[in-house]
Amino acid sequence: METVAIENQWIEKFQAISKEENNSSTKITINDLHPRGASNDEFAICFFTGAFSKNRKIITQSGKECECRTVNDEPRIFCSKIKYLSYGEILKTKQSSWSPRLYSTFEDKKLNDVVKYLGTKNPKEWLSSVPRPRYIADYIDHPPKKFDPRSDKTRNVSPIKDQGACGTSWAVSVADVISDRLSLEIGDKKNVSAQQFIDCVDQEKQCAPGNPADAWNYSKENKLISEEFYPSTGIKGKCQKFDIKCEDEKCHLNKLYTVNAVVHFFNNYIDIMNEVYRMGPVQATMRVYEDFFFYGSGIYKCPEIKNKRQKPVGYHSVRIIGWSETDDKEQYWIAANSWGTSWGENGYFKIAKGINACAIEYYVVGVKV
Secondary structure, X not given: OOEEEOOHHHHHHHHHHOOOOOOOOOOOOHHHHOOOOOOHHHHHHHHHOOHHHHOOEEEOOOOEEEEEEEEOOEEEEEEXXXXXXXXXXXXXXXXXXXXXXXXXXXXXXXXXXXHHHOOEOOHHHOHHHOOOOOOOOOOOOOOOOOEOHHHOOOOOOOOOOEOOOOOOHHHHHHHHHHHHHHHHHHOOOXXXXXXXXXXXXXXXXXXXXXXXXXXXXXXXXXXXXXXXOOOOOOOOOOOOOOOOOOOOOOHHHOOEEOOOEEEEEOOOHHHHHHHHHHHOOEEEEEEEOHHHHHEEEEEEOOOOOOOOOOOOOEEEEEEEEEEEEXXXXXXXXXXXXXEOOOOOEOOEEEEEOOOOHHHOOOOEEEEEO
């Protein structure tokens, strides 16, 4: 059965025609046809696309899948409980500080399928196993108002990854944070394999949300291989064992890496700024709402809790690499996502700083290499 996504033009036509008691083109009033229990959005798309006569499915602006049928010459609409991600619904609720963008990857897809692009378990399940700081970065009283390491070639910030429809943000963010800090410490670009974490850290099943604490603990207890020798496959596979024999004492700097300490920074954006400025990017786990999938540009702010239209759909781990502010002094973090460079601002996004937006300042982890 063909499925049609709702378009604003149908709603506009419905609103215009429904004001008329009798319309010559329809012969009868819209209200006479309106099925009980169906919303204006649902009915408008069914009626104006001829879906009733074709028994066709639609996806409404509210993200519901509905089937338009004609029963005993009367229109009927049957809607599924399965939730779809709807760009039209996002346009109704987004804030003025950022602009959405339509991505075919997410539009009109089942929400259960879309959340596979996340990939981190609820931090309440794992964060307690990550210790608070035992080392303190060389803090400064007043971090700079703006800091963007992408313009500093000595920082060697890891490129944006694309995890695909596999919940591996927990692994990709850990690998990239370690890579960024190794590059800063050693003075040369390093790329730790995220695939090693995906394959070798014990997770329940493929592409299921993972536990960053397990990845961090693994990084302290095992030698980490470079992406060159352990490339990404995008899925969980068999853990590969490598026996790289070093011919000189600097061999491990190119092929095997170690981590000395892992720490959790608790809801203090000044501490986070100092850590990022002195030590390198950090991993941050955030609550994700439906509108985040359609982020295009600007400063993202989470929907208000009282907004019943949107509820958190999961957790996602990203990298905070820097921060800045607008001409109006609105402060924001610069964060790296793992959905490829076609998403957001070339793979990055800005999110409000200093207000713990989406809990992004609450679940922050750094590492000492």
